[in-house]
Amino acid sequence: MSRLPVKKTYKLYVGGAFPRSESGRTYEAEGQNVARASRKDVRDAVKSARGAFAGWSGLTAYNRGQVLYRLAEMMEARADDLADVCSGRKEVETAVDRVVWYAGWADKLAQVLGSANPVAGPYFNFTVPEPTGVVAIVAPDEPALDGLVSRVAPALVGGNAVVVAASQTHPLAAVELAEALATSDVPGGVVNILTGFHDELAPVLAGHMDVNAIDVTGADGSSTELERLAADNVKRVVRSQGEQSPWEIASFLELKTVWHPVGM
Amino acid sequence: MTDVAKRKSVAPAPLDWEYAPAPEARDIVRFDDRYGLFVGGKHVEPKSGEWFATTSPATEEQLAEVALAGAEDVDLAVGAAREAYEDGWSGLRPAERAKYLFRIARILQERSRELAVAESLDGGKPIKESRDVDLPLAAAHFFYYAGWADKLEYAFPHRAPRPLGVAGQIIPWNFPLLMLAWKIAPALAAGNTVVLKPAETTPLTALLFTDVCRQAELPPGVVNIVTGDGSTGAHLVKHPGVDKIAFTGSTEVGKAIQRELAGTGTRLTLELGGKAANIVFDDCALDQAIEGIVNGIYFNQGHVCCAGSRLLVQESIYEPLVAKLKRRLTTLRVGDPLDKNTDVGAINSQAQLERIRELVASGEEEGAEIYQPPCRLPEKGYWFAPTVFTNVAQSYRIAQEEIFGPVLSVLTFRTPEEAVEKANNTAYGLSAGVWTEKGSRILWMTARLRAGVVWANTFNRFDPTSPFGGYKESGFGREGGRHGLEAYLAFD
Numbered sequence: 001m002s003r004l005p006v007k008k009t010y011k012l013y014v015g016g017a018f019p020r021s022e023s024g025r026t027y028e029a030e031g032q033n034v035a036r037a038s039r040k041d042v043r044d045a046v047k048s049a050r051g052a053f054a055g056w057s058g059l060t061a062y063n064r065g066q067v068l069y070r071l072a073e074m075m076e077a078r079a080d081d082l083a084d085v086c087s088g089r090k091e092v093e094t095a096v097d098r099v100v101w102y103a104g105w106a107d108k109l110a111q112v113l114g115s116a117n118p119v120a121g122p123y124f125n126f127t128v129p130e131p132t133g134v135v136a137i138v139a140p141d142e143p144a145l146d147g148l149v150s151r152v153a154p155a156l157v158g159g160n161a162v163v164v165a166a167s168q169t170h171p172l173a174a175v176e177l178a179e180a181l182a183t184s185d186v187p188g189g190v191v192n193i194l195t196g197f198h199d200e201l202a203p204v205l206a207g208h209m210d211v212n213a214i215d216v217t218g219a220d221g222s223s224t225e226l227e228r229l230a231a232d233n234v235k236r237v238v239r240s241q242g243e244q245s246p247w248e249i250a251s252f253l254e255l256k257t258v259w260h261p262v263g264m
Numbered sequence: 265m266t267d268v269a270k271r272k273s274v275a276p277a278p279l280d281w282e283y284a285p286a287p288e289a290r291d292i293v294r295f296d297d298r299y300g301l302f303v304g305g306k307h308v309e310p311k312s313g314e315w316f317a318t319t320s321p322a323t324e325e326q327l328a329e330v331a332l333a334g335a336e337d338v339d340l341a342v343g344a345a346r347e348a349y350e351d352g353w354s355g356l357r358p359a360e361r362a363k364y365l366f367r368i369a370r371i372l373q374e375r376s377r378e379l380a381v382a383e384s385l386d387g388g389k390p391i392k393e394s395r396d397v398d399l400p401l402a403a404a405h406f407f408y409y410a411g412w413a414d415k416l417e418y419a420f421p422h423r424a425p426r427p428l429g430v431a432g433q434i435i436p437w438n439f440p441l442l443m444l445a446w447k448i449a450p451a452l453a454a455g456n457t458v459v460l461k462p463a464e465t466t467p468l469t470a471l472l473f474t475d476v477c478r479q480a481e482l483p484p485g486v487v488n489i490v491t492g493d494g495s496t497g498a499h500l501v502k503h504p505g506v507d508k509i510a511f512t513g514s515t516e517v518g519k520a521i522q523r524e525l526a527g528t529g530t531r532l533t534l535e536l537g538g539k540a541a542n543i544v545f546d547d548c549a550l551d552q553a554i555e556g557i558v559n560g561i562y563f564n565q566g567h568v569c570c571a572g573s574r575l576l577v578q579e580s581i582y583e584p585l586v587a588k589l590k591r592r593l594t595t596l597r598v599g600d601p602l603d604k605n606t607d608v609g610a611i612n613s614q615a616q617l618e619r620i621r622e623l624v625a626s627g628e629e630e631g632a633e634i635y636q637p638p639c640r641l642p643e644k645g646y647w648f649a650p651t652v653f654t655n656v657a658q659s660y661r662i663a664q665e666e667i668f669g670p671v672l673s674v675l676t677f678r679t680p681e682e683a684v685e686k687a688n689n690t691a692y693g694l695s696a697g698v699w700t701e702k703g704s705r706i707l708w709m710t711a712r713l714r715a716g717v718v719w720a721n722t723f724n725r726f727d728p729t730s731p732f733g734g735y736k737e738s739g740f741g742r743e744g745g746r747h748g749l750e751a752y753l754a755f756d
Contacts, residue, residue, distance in 0.1 A: 115746060117727065117745055119729055119730055120404065123722065127745065127747065223527065227526035230522070230526075231519045231520075231522035233736070234519060234522065236740050247423070254716065255716065255733070255747055256715070256717070256718065257718070257731050257745075258710050258720060260722070261722050
């Protein structure tokens with residue numbers, strides 16, 4: 001007797017929950033009905049990211065590193081499922097190793113990117129990196145899983161909260177990653193994943209006044225318009241510089257300089 | 265001389281101190297009647313055929329006539345910069361590049377007083393500030409970045425730094441020569457050549473700087489100066505031959521530049537407006553805090569992007585603090601920028617004076633209470649008395665918009681959490697101040713203030729080693745320190 005498998009409903013991941021699109025719409029991708037997020041879903045996702053930001057950025061760097069490492073553990077445990085929605089096992093392994101690599105950066109960033117500044121006066125002065133806030137990521141289409149992880153992990157490790165517009169053509173890897181996130185210790189709202197049409201979602205993210213930076217690595221042809229919209233609130237426009245590196249993390253960070261007098 | 269009418273609130277008696285005038289000698293600087301553009305190491309007539317007058321805001325007298333660069337002029341300047349970049353500057357041994365910058369730093373020190381007087385004449389700032397702040401910092405900036413020129417691979421290990429090419433730089437009128445130094449020093453140290461556009465109302469020190477370049481024997485075309493107005497800046501931003509734009513100015517113009525450059529791949533850094541909170545807790549050293557508040561908002565007539573324009577006072581010390589502050593205001597000397605006693609100089613331009621007046625009027629209309637110390641303002645020129653607004657709500661325009669003048673808005677708070685929330689309740693994020701004797705509270709506040717610079721128990725301090733720049737709508741990129749080089753480098 002053959003058994004009918006229980007199929008998954010592919011939904012959004014917002015505020016730690018898996019809602020359908022408020023629009024009630026879906027579209028077909030990779031043979032599945034996938035939620036087609038609306039501009040209202042974007043706003044909800046940004047709101048939950050903003051709400052989660054203070055807690056996530058307020059963790060100790062050590063703790064944040066451990067939480068990200070836990071994400072790698074969850075991904076490893078789901079390696080088979082993840083392999084089914086990307087190019088295969090090898091891509092999953094690359095992605096998991098990448099999360100581990102970035103997890104290890106959490107408590108080293110300030111030492112590599114910050115400085116103590118020898119000002120010409122009786123002041124102690126230092127510069128530390130801080131997260132920029134809510135980061136929108138327009139995910140690249142290829143590689144479906146590792147392309148997404150390559151952008152989300154550096155944004156996360158620095159303490160940002162993230163809203164992802166998943167690849168339009170390969171959204172299943174993003175939903176599968178959301179399930180790994182939901183079972184990890186990454187707090188709800190820190191990563192929000194929207195599936196749908198880039199030309200509907202990305203401009204709303206680019207023009208949103210409570211988004212601090214937008215990563216346009218996956219935007220291809222539409223990035224000029226996104227960059228123009230980003231100027232509405234002086235968003236940082238970020239794109240991948242190549243391989244994994246601390247400079248990828250730095251592009252999602254601000255630098256804060258603090259002065260204090262020295263005296264008796 | 266006219267007396268500023270005593271406003272609603274009761275003013276403490278002004279201290280009856282008389283000062284004899286102590287003017288700095290003006291003849292240390294001599295301006296030409298007319299200045300052309302500085303392109304390819306030569307002073308040239310503008311192809312546009314247009315000129316404009318630059319005046320002293322303290323006296324409204326014309327100081328010189330200056331070229332207004334058009335599109336063709338900007339094109340020639342960018343071409344000269346490109347040629348200098350390719351014909352030698354980018355290939356020069358970095359240690360030699362460093363020595364040119366060291367020379368510039370030394371010449372700035374040697375000609376410091378002359379340039380300080382020029383700065384105060386053209387921009388209206390007190391000589392005390394141009395002499396003791398602008399000029400020493402400008403020279404220090406060149407000296408600091410000179411030393412980086414041949415050490416870039418240590419600043420950015422594993423990254424193979426290389427110059428970008430031609431940098432277009434647009435600077436404001438509040439610290440003309442210092443902003444020039446902030447822009448040119450790191451750009452040149454990194455191996456770029458530059459086209460710099462000074463502000464319309466303060467072109468003279470940039471033009472005198474061309475003579476510093478001559479004395480330093482800087483190769484022609486490495487530094488080009490195009491004077492003009494907003495249209496000149498727009499030509500520079502739009503020029504396809506420019507690899508990087510660095511802009512310091514208003515958030516409004518910064519957004520327009522970011523829009524203009526969308527999709528071009530031109531590198532961009534923006535240092536824009538601010539509405540800094542200066543937060544005073546009840547355990548602070550009050551007299552020091554008063555000095556910090558005064559320095560925070562009345563330094564350079566409040567023409568400072570990081571000015572502490574919103575004073576957040578803990579409720580328990582509100583009354584004694586405001587009383588002390590008002591008393592302190594009566595001792596500020598407003599007047600001749602060249603007088604060594606002057607604390608507050610002239611407003612930079614008629615247009616800026618009108619903007620300040622408009623916002624101050626809005627504050628009164630919205631219901632805030634105004635205080636201005638009794639002071640005599642010169643009849644000619646552009647002046648605005650130091651002003652404090654109390655009873656200010658967060659929603660008032662004077663609590664939200666950058667006034668860029670000597671106008672302080674006072675608000676109150678009860679708890680540290682409330683102070684943080686109010687301080688961050690702005691689209692800007694350039695700077696903030698915290699006054700408390702409790703170290704742990706300083707660090708707690710510092711971590712929560714969304715601003716690029718936090719001054720704790722001090723305010724408005726600057727140093728070439730110290731990165732400066734904004735969060736949120738105050739811009740992106742840093743100037744100063746190792747981090748300030750990054751904007752002028754590409755990495756493999």
